[in-house]
Amino acid sequence: MIFQIGQQIYWDDPDDGAASGIYTIQSINEDDILISNKYSEAEVPTHELIHLDDLYMCHECGSLDIEEKMWCSINRKTNVITDAVDDDCYFCNTCNEIYHKYPLNVGANINKLKDYEQYND
Numbered sequence: 001m002i003f004q005i006g007q008q009i010y011w012d013d014p015d016d017g018a019a020s021g022i023y024t025i026q027s028i029n030e031d032d033i034l035i036s037n038k039y040s041e042a043e044v045p046t047h048e049l050i051h052l053d054d055l056y057m058c059h060e061c062g063s064l065d066i067e068e069k070m071w072c073s074i075n076r077k078t079n080v081i082t083d084a085v086d087d088d089c090y091f092c093n094t095c096n097e098i099y100h101k102y103p104l105n106v107g108a109n110i111n112k113l114k115d116y117e118q119y120n121d
């Protein structure tokens with residue numbers, strides 16, 4: 001994954017998503033990346049960062065709290081996910097609704113996500 005100073009990026013905060021959101025890359029160090037938004041800044045490892053083009057949101061409300069169906073083995077004791085179910089539908093935990101279409105790509109619809117985050121501050 002390539003990172004650049006000034007790039008907008010999504011931080012998936014491992015602390016139960018407490019500070020997850022869109023940040024701007026301030027500096028790139030050997031082991032971590034300094035990111036900031038209008039609320040805070042943090043030094044985070046690269047595996048916690050997601051490019052906006054790899055992120056999806058609900059087309060109705062703009063929430064990132066969406067889920068897709070997965071296949072897992074019937075016979076294994078642990079539910080190891082083997083593949084996504086490719087049926088173009090998702091569940092939004094914010095709307096509490098199943099939508100029968102593919103969710104919106106955040107990179108192509110960044111303003112809708114910013115509206116959602118501003119409204120839900």
Ligand SMILES: [Zn+2]
Pocket residue numbers: 058059060061062063092093094095096
């Ligand atoms: Zn929704």
